[in-house]
Amino acid sequence: MADHPLRTRERGPLPRQGSADPRWALDAAAALLLVEDDAGDALLVREVLADSGLPMDVNWCKSLAEARAFLERSPYSVCVLLDLHLPDTHGLSAVRLVRDASPDAAVVVLTGVAENEAGLAAVAEGAQDFLAKDGLTAEGLSRAVRYALQRKQVERSGAELQASRLLAQENARLERGLLxxxxxxxxxxxxxxxxxxxxxxxxxxxxxxxxxxxxxxxxxxxxxxxxxxxxxxxxxxxxxxxxxxxxxxxxxxxxxxxxxxxxxxxxxxxxxxxxxxxxxxxxxxxxxxxxxxxxxxxxxxxxxxxxxxxxxxxxxxxxxxxxxxxxxxxxxxxxxxxxxxxxxxxxxxxxxxxxxxxxxxxxxxxxxxxxxxxxxxxxxxxxxxxxxxxxxxxxxxxxxxxxxxxxxxxxx
Incomplete structure (x- = not known):
């Protein structure tokens, strides 16, 4: 994906995995992906992010196809700020397609003022949170991104623990059968x-x-x-x-x-x-x-x-x-x-x-x-x-x- 004018540059390139950069306290390997086709809304998110203090660079994609290509090659833990109205998809299918491309990505859906029900439906579909674009604040965006990444980490840990338990139970059944x-x-x-x-x-x-x-x-x-x-x-x-x-x-x-x-x-x-x-x-x-x-x-x-x-x-x-x-x-x-x-x-x-x-x-x-x-x-x-x-x-x-x-x- 080519650089877009709204890609944040003043913080420098994304740090490599394992970087000792103290600004990376949120996650040693995390990135923020904005999927938004409206340049004005993208600029708004970028300005709010600059005030939030989040130590994360923004990668901007104008379509779901661009976002999927970024996610499939990204080595980072990613939080996706996702608009539900894109040129190549619409509604909750956007959430499903993002999760298919990157099951480990945390997703925060961006909605309009009158789209709270859509935001709730997106959470039910697998998103970690939703935010209204109107009234977006630095504190709210920072909290949503941090919580989304943490919830996704808890979700991954829970899934790994459950898989470990199932494997242990299966091994126990197998071992009992061998006695x-x-x-x-x-x-x-x-x-x-x-x-x-x-x-x-x-x-x-x-x-x-x-x-x-x-x-x-x-x-x-x-x-x-x-x-x-x-x-x-x-x-x-x-x-x-x-x-x-x-x-x-x-x-x-x-x-x-x-x-x-x-x-x-x-x-x-x-x-x-x-x-x-x-x-x-x-x-x-x-x-x-x-x-x-x-x-x-x-x-x-x-x-x-x-x-x-x-x-x-x-x-x-x-x-x-x-x-x-x-x-x-x-x-x-x-x-x-x-x-x-x-x-x-x-x-x-x-x-x-x-x-x-x-x-x-x-x-x-x-x-x-x-x-x-x-x-x-x-x-x-x-x-x-x-x-x-x-x-x-x-x-x-x-x-x-x-x-x-x-x-x-x-x-x-």
């Missing part, structure tokens, strides 16, 4: 779990777990921990859990299943330094034998008539540390007297309980034994809540925490 639902077929097995991601405002972390009871009654359980705490690690944890379940349902179990999961981790991880630990448990359909494989993961709690003990069978390397060269051992032992097992990730016992001491696995075992005989409250909740209380004064449970409790007697 496992135990696949149980009989009445003698009960499952309880707790899950707490280390990331703020997240429902899902890199820890994962699952339980599947096969058609033959064999009980399978897994718990794992992907290194890191981001969304990519959470997605990888879900991938490994789903792959584990698919392997169980297809009959792939034992060390062959671990090798399969390591191959999937190698294909899906975002970087070569990412690894995962896990513990897999399989209990025969008659509950007579207990099979455990550990890949770099902590031990597990085993409940028998004699109490609760920490069971740490032989452990192999974590998945992804020695691709193609790792070996794992499956430990098998009698299971007639086992009534429940509790699998957990290291986030449950690595919390600090004193300035120079972490809870540790022995500390966790002590907490579990304390709550073993208590009634009226779920065992998992009691243990996790006490651990959280013990570490609260020293940062709390900062890491991902997953706990999976499986009772095979239908009662524990």
């Amino acid at each position: 496992p639902t135990p696949l149980l077929r009989g009445e003698d097995c009960l499952v309880a779990s707790r899950y707490s991601p280390g990331r703020d405002h997240a429902l899902l972390g890199g820890d994962f777990f699952d339980v599947v009871e096969g058609t033959d009654g064999t009980l399978h359980a897994v718990i794992g921990d992907v290194s890191g705490h981001g969304a990519a690690e959470a997605a990888l944890g879900v991938c490994l859990r789903v792959a584990w379940r698919a392997a169980v349902l297809s009959g792939c179990v034992g060390t062959e299943q671990v090798r399969l999961l390591e191959e999937i981790l190698g294909a899906e991880r975002a970087a070569e330094y990412i690894f995962a630990t896990l513990t897999m448990v399989r209990i025969d359909k008659d509950r007579s034998r207990f099979h455990v494989i550990r890949a770099g993961h902590p031990g597990l709690l085993v409940r028998t008539p004699g109490g609760i003990d920490l069971f740490e069978p032989p452990v192999g390397p974590a998945l992804g540390l020695i691709p193609g060269g790792a070996r794992w051992t499956e430990t098998e032992l009698p299971a007639h007297d086992i009534s429940a097992i509790t699998l957990f990730t290291d986030g449950l016992f690595e919390g600090v309980v004193a300035p120079d001491r972490r809870l540790g696995e022995e500390g966790l075992l002590a907490v579990a034994r304390k709550h073993m005989a208590l009634r009226g409250r779920p065992f998992v909740d009691a243990v996790v809540d006490e651990v959280a209380a013990l570490t609260a004064a020293h940062g709390g449970l900062a890491d991902d925490v997953a706990v999976l409790h499986v009772a095979t007697d239908g009662a524990s």
Whole structure:
């Protein structure tokens, strides 16, 4: 657009975005656009603006087409002073067309004395304010421009906040859908779990777990921990859990299943330094034998008539540390007297309980034994809540925490 005679020049060119010019206190990057085909009215607005003290240059356009061209290339936050009677448009369509060209522009409609209803209709259409040309004052124009820009900023912030809330709700629904639902077929097995991601405002972390009871009654359980705490690690944890379940349902179990999961981790991880630990448990359909494989993961709690003990069978390397060269051992032992097992990730016992001491696995075992005989409250909740209380004064449970409790007697 060529310069017009009424373009304000004495204040100098529009400052560049980020200018430190103290006169730009209203907005670090704002411009004023007058859309008016009448030269007399444009001169009036210019003179009133000069008296208003607004630190803004005026850009004058005589038609909506010129205004749209200016708005589409303007890098500034713009307040548009808009006449509703232009050569190429008339009435409220002018407001709609300006908003289409620049949704972020603040709009102040200029009306005649008898056009208050049109001004109100323009506000309903999306304008921030309206002013009557007759009786236009420096104070009124200054206030209208400032308020219009502020209202537009509030409107943008509100829209961004609402979009953020909707995105957070959608992410929460997605994450809930990715948490496992135990696949149980009989009445003698009960499952309880707790899950707490280390990331703020997240429902899902890199820890994962699952339980599947096969058609033959064999009980399978897994718990794992992907290194890191981001969304990519959470997605990888879900991938490994789903792959584990698919392997169980297809009959792939034992060390062959671990090798399969390591191959999937190698294909899906975002970087070569990412690894995962896990513990897999399989209990025969008659509950007579207990099979455990550990890949770099902590031990597990085993409940028998004699109490609760920490069971740490032989452990192999974590998945992804020695691709193609790792070996794992499956430990098998009698299971007639086992009534429940509790699998957990290291986030449950690595919390600090004193300035120079972490809870540790022995500390966790002590907490579990304390709550073993208590009634009226779920065992998992009691243990996790006490651990959280013990570490609260020293940062709390900062890491991902997953706990999976499986009772095979239908009662524990």
